[in-house]
Amino acid sequence: MQPVILWFRRDLRLQDNPALAAAAASGRPIIPAFIWEAEEGSAAAPGAASRVWLHHSLHALDQSLRERDASLILRAGDSREELRRLVHETNAAAVYWNRRYEPDIIRRDAAIKSELKENGIDAASWNSSALIEPTDLLNASGKPFQVFTPFWKACLKREFEAAVASPRGPLKFTKEPPSSVALEELGLRPRRPWHETMMAANAPGEAAAAVRLKEFVKQSVEHYDSARDIPGIDGTSMLSPHLHFGEIGPRQIVDALPDHSDNPKGSRVFLSEVGWREFARYLLFHFPQTTDTPLKPDFERFPWEPDEHSLRRWQRGETGYPIVDAGMRQLWQTGWMHNRVRMIVASFLIKHLLQPWQRGAEWFWDTLIDADLANNTLGWQWTAGCGADAAPFFRIFNPFGQGEKFDAKGEYVRRWIPELRRLPDKFIHEPWTAPADVLKEAGLELDVHYPSPIVDHKMARARALMAYDKMRL
DNA sequence: TTTTGAGTTGTTCGA
DNA sequence: GTCGAACAACTCAAA
Numbered sequence: 001m002q003p004v005i006l007w008f009r010r011d012l013r014l015q016d017n018p019a020l021a022a023a024a025a026s027g028r029p030i031i032p033a034f035i036w037e038a039e040e041g042s043a044a045a046p047g048a049a050s051r052v053w054l055h056h057s058l059h060a061l062d063q064s065l066r067e068r069d070a071s072l073i074l075r076a077g078d079s080r081e082e083l084r085r086l087v088h089e090t091n092a093a094a095v096y097w098n099r100r101y102e103p104d105i106i107r108r109d110a111a112i113k114s115e116l117k118e119n120g121i122d123a124a125s126w127n128s129s130a131l132i133e134p135t136d137l138l139n140a141s142g143k144p145f146q147v148f149t150p151f152w153k154a155c156l157k158r159e160f161e162a163a164v165a166s167p168r169g170p171l172k173f174t175k176e177p178p179s180s181v182a183l184e185e186l187g188l189r190p191r192r193p194w195h196e197t198m199m200a201a202n203a204p205g206e207a208a209a210a211v212r213l214k215e216f217v218k219q220s221v222e223h224y225d226s227a228r229d230i231p232g233i234d235g236t237s238m239l240s241p242h243l244h245f246g247e248i249g250p251r252q253i254v255d256a257l258p259d260h261s262d263n264p265k266g267s268r269v270f271l272s273e274v275g276w277r278e279f280a281r282y283l284l285f286h287f288p289q290t291t292d293t294p295l296k297p298d299f300e301r302f303p304w305e306p307d308e309h310s311l312r313r314w315q316r317g318e319t320g321y322p323i324v325d326a327g328m329r330q331l332w333q334t335g336w337m338h339n340r341v342r343m344i345v346a347s348f349l350i351k352h353l354l355q356p357w358q359r360g361a362e363w364f365w366d367t368l369i370d371a372d373l374a375n376n377t378l379g380w381q382w383t384a385g386c387g388a389d390a391a392p393f394f395r396i397f398n399p400f401g402q403g404e405k406f407d408a409k410g411e412y413v414r415r416w417i418p419e420l421r422r423l424p425d426k427f428i429h430e431p432w433t434a435p436a437d438v439l440k441e442a443g444l445e446l447d448v449h450y451p452s453p454i455v456d457h458k459m460a461r462a463r464a465l466m467a468y469d470k471m472r473l
Numbered sequence: 474t475t476t477t478g479a480g481t482t483g484t485t486c487g488a
Numbered sequence: 489g490t491c492g493a494a495c496a497a498c499t500c501a502a503a
Contacts, residue, residue, distance in 0.1 A: 139500065147499050149480060229482080272481080296498095343482065382481090394495050395483045402483090461484085465495090472496090 002093035003174050004028040004122075005086055007035070008072070011098040011128045011246035012061045013206040014171075016163035018126035019096040024167035029174040031090055032065055033073040034058060035082045036186045042104040043291040044373055047366035049335040050244075052195040053204050055188035057245045060205025062183070070173035073180040080112050087121060089178045095121060098128035098246070101281050102373050103288030129243075131160050131250050131278050134285035144286035146388040151282065152275040163251040198335045202241070202369060209242035217256050225269040231327075231338035232411035237270065238336075240370035243277070250274055280378035283388050291377050292358055294386035302386075302471045305354040313454055314349050315363055317416075320453035322429050323403035324348045326416035333416075335369035340406055346383040347397035352460040354467060357384040385468075393468045396461050403429030419449045 004023045011017055012034075023030045039045040046054060062072040075082040083095060095116055100109065109125070116123035127133050132155050138144060145151035189195060216237045220227065227235025242248045253274060257267050287295055294300060313319055317328035327341035337345070342364075349360045361380040365371045381387025385395075407413055410428030414421045420428060422442040427434035431444065432452050439446065446452050 141500085145500080147480065147501095150500055153501090269481095276481080340482080347483095389480080389499080391482080392496060397482095398484060468496095 001028055003031050003090055004094040004096055005031045005033055005083070005090070005092045007033055007083065007095055007097035008061065009034075009097060009246075010100055010244065011249075012057050013209075013247050013249070014061075014064060015166060015206065015210075016128070016249045016252050017098065018128050018164045019098045019124075020171075021164050021167055022124065022126065023094075023096050024171055026094065027172075028094065029172055030070075031073060031086070031092065031174045031177065032070060033075065033086060034061075035079050036074065036076045036188070037079045037082075039104070042102075044102040044104050047368070047371050048190065049195075049198065049367050049369045050365075050371045051188040052190070052199060052335075053202070053241050053369045054245065055183065055186070056199065056202075056204035057247060058183055058186075058188075060207070060247075064206065065173070068171055068173065070171075071177065071180070073178055074183060074186065076181055076186055079108065080115065083112060083116070086178060087116070087119075090174070090176075093122060095123050097125050099125045099133075101130070101134060101285050103284065103291070106285075128164075128249055129246055130281060131155065131254065131274070132158060132282070134282045137282070144282065145279075146283075148276065148279050148389045151279055152272060155275060155278065160254050161251060163249065163255050197333060198369070201334055202336075204241070204245070204247065206247045209239065209248040212238060212242065213248060213253060213256055217258065221257065221270055222263045222266040224266040225263070228269075229340050229406055231341050232407055232409070232415070236339060240372070240375075241336075244370050244372045250277070276378070277375060280372075280374035284374040284377055287388070290381060290387065291373060294384070295381060295388055296386045296390075298471060299384065299386035303354075303467050304356045306356060306359070307353070310353045310454065311349075311355055311359055313451075314345070314353060314355070314360075318451050318454075319348065320432070320451040321348065321399040321403075322410075322413040322417055322420060322431065323407060324399050326413045329416045331364075331367050335367060337368070338412070340402075341412075342379065343383060344397050344399060344402050346380060347395075348399055350384050351396045351464040352399075352455050352457070354464065357381065357386070394465060396464055398457060398461075400429040400457070417450070419444065 004026055006020055006023045014020060058072065065071050075086065086092065087095065113123045113125065137154060139150065145154070220235055224235060227233060239248065257271060284290065314328065317325035317332065319325055323341065324345050327337050327345045331337040346360055349355050350357050357380040361376050364376055378387060382390045385391055385393035403413065410425050413428055420431060423431060423434065423444060424438065427438060431450060432446060444450060
């Protein structure tokens with residue numbers, strides 16, 4: 001019998017996988033394949049940290065296939081070209097996959113699907129990664145929602161589909177697999193092994209994602225509504241990289257959330273974060289230009305002051321504002337940053353340093369293991385005030401105020417900036433205000449061990465508001 | 474059909 | 489120390 005090619009993309013799991021379930025139901029032998037296409041020039045081309053995660057995730061998927069006497073066929077190159085080849089080599093009758101929603105990828109996949117169909121191949125795709133597909137929902141006037149709350153209310157009125165049931169019986173894989181390149185040959189890991197420390201704290205793969213979800217539901221979701229704001233504790237789900245690569249799907253998350261607990265607010269707030277992920281994908285689908293263009297056109301006139309030096313000090317965590325620098329160093333060392341701190345550092349780059357939000361988005365894109373085009377776009381436009389349902393521009397985070405509020409004891413700052421460790425709590429977020437004897441006692445010399453602030457907060461705030469006024473003239 | 478009120482995450486100022 | 493108002497402007501849903 002002619003086989004079916006199961007084209008893995010951002011759905012690197014065997015559970016809750018509708019394309020896999022359909023392939024199994026077809027009765028055809030399955031050829032599980034992944035094609036590495038760098039997608040150069042596309043906004044969706046994965047960044048460096050993300051590629052490292054992908055490497056490990058592919059390895060994990062291959063391992064679980066090997067437990068089922070199969071293996072993941074790897075190819076590198078143009079997706080259309082490689083699929084053409086695979087179909088030819090294996091005489092496959094069908095190609096099944098789960099959809100992606102990035103603008104460039106949608107275009108590419110549509111072309112692939114029509115070509116396959118023209119050639120008599122059964123090409124079909126499913127939704128594995130959205131609770132609500134972007135095409136499924138419009139407001140009463142037939143337009144896409146642009147405000148989160150009405151969007152999410154409309155989503156919640158729908159019944160979310162449950163996760164896809166696992167196919168009955170053992171999966172039937174091909175006995176004659178086509179050739180595969182070795183995982184190493186994809187070149188997803190860097191030559192210089194900076195990724196080793198980054199991956200020490202991370203475990204890609206479907207099994208690890210399931211464990212993470214289970215632990216989160218058991219230990220953290222109940223207090224999520226308040227604990228998620230404290231960067232010094234592990235109050236967030238840490239599911240974002242797993243979600244990005246589809247090692248777990250949102251339906252599995254919804255299914256796992258408890259209906260009631262002592263604090264139903266925890267679950268509700270967490271679910272609405274999943275809702276923000278949906279909203280981000282929805283917006284990117286309906287406003288594909290927003291990856292680099294502000295949704296609010298006024299902001300094309302914003303008087304940014306691009307400056308490599310400022311950008312670099314932000315990237316390196318050398319701004320002199322501890323909460324900002326701690327976040328940037330956590331990002332650099334682990335490929336992840338706490339959500340509260342992401343908002344703080346983004347606000348700082350945009351408003352205190354007047355750097356274009358696109359520069360920040362690029363840095364996150366390259367350094368985050370959970371880099372996701374839709375989430376990254378929404379997050380940066382939200383902070384910059386130029387996106388859908390964005391924060392008002394005048395909402396400028398005060399970096400030491402945020403530090404004092406959410407990291408009162410300085411646990412987070414001390415973890416990532418060891419040179420500040422001995423500073424008393426009172427000065428941990430404002431080292432430049434510490435008296436000389438306190439600094440000496442803490443073994444800290446400003447501008448030697450740790451920089452003075454790159455800009456004065458009050459001045460920078462006034463300057464940002466002035467720039468905003470200038471734009472609106 | 475038109476109007477009205479509310480809207481993830483904040484800060485500052487003055488009473 | 490605590491409180492409310494101001495900071496803009498626009499979308500969307502409900503009345």
